[in-house]
Amino acid sequence: MTDAEDGADRIQEPRLWRDSGWTARVIKNEDDDGWAVAMTPDGQAEPALVGPWTMGRDKKNPKPLDVPAFNTLVKTAAEFVRRHEQQLHALLHQQIDIAHAGGRIGVSLDIEPDDENPSALLRAHDAAGELLAEVRVAPSFKLSRASASAWAEAGFSAEAVRRA
Known part of the structure; x- marks a missing residue:
């Protein structure tokens, strides 16, 4: 014990x-x-x-x-921490679906926070979950339907993402 x-x-x-x-x-x-x-x-x-x-x-x-x-305080504080963790996760891991080439494409942005060298990965998956493309982007990249669609229309080019 x-x-x-x-x-x-x-x-x-x-x-x-x-x-x-x-x-x-x-x-x-x-x-x-x-x-x-x-x-x-x-x-x-x-x-x-x-x-x-x-x-x-x-x-x-x-x-x-x-x-x-004390029990009420523990419950309240634990819920506060849980909500904060959920908000942080939602900020660091974003996902949207777009229509492309007659199908649905899932586009995700995963940010790796780091005080010295933050980074982010932009990925596209088809409806079956197969990886179509993956490029490193700035952690400040704004994932939106417009930016994801522009990336897809440019053939998932890394250069297209850097211009966005």
Whole structure:
């Protein structure tokens, strides 16, 4: 049994909880007199989500964390991270279908983000999924029906894509 399984890493304090792969830390809100809660996934240095936190009955101190609140925070933060990952995936992996030569062609743009050398691949597949063409393009290439159609009309030429 690992430490995580036996609860050795679990912390349940009024302003700090760690469990289920997440840490919730109640912090002073720098923007006003209120409080905020920062949700950080295990292994990450920065919080994935920071949101407002409820004041306690004395209207000065934060309400202490408890099981239901922590579970709700974990669910909310995990959903936020999931949506962010989906948006990033949609931005980096685009796909459209166009009509070409009497059939349907799938055109995809796959961007590989890299701080020093980002790149992207533009690919065309026929209706059976066979690769028709593949060219390296700038990561800033804008995939649209017009750009995909122009590429197809130019015979999937790498030069045609560079001019687009």
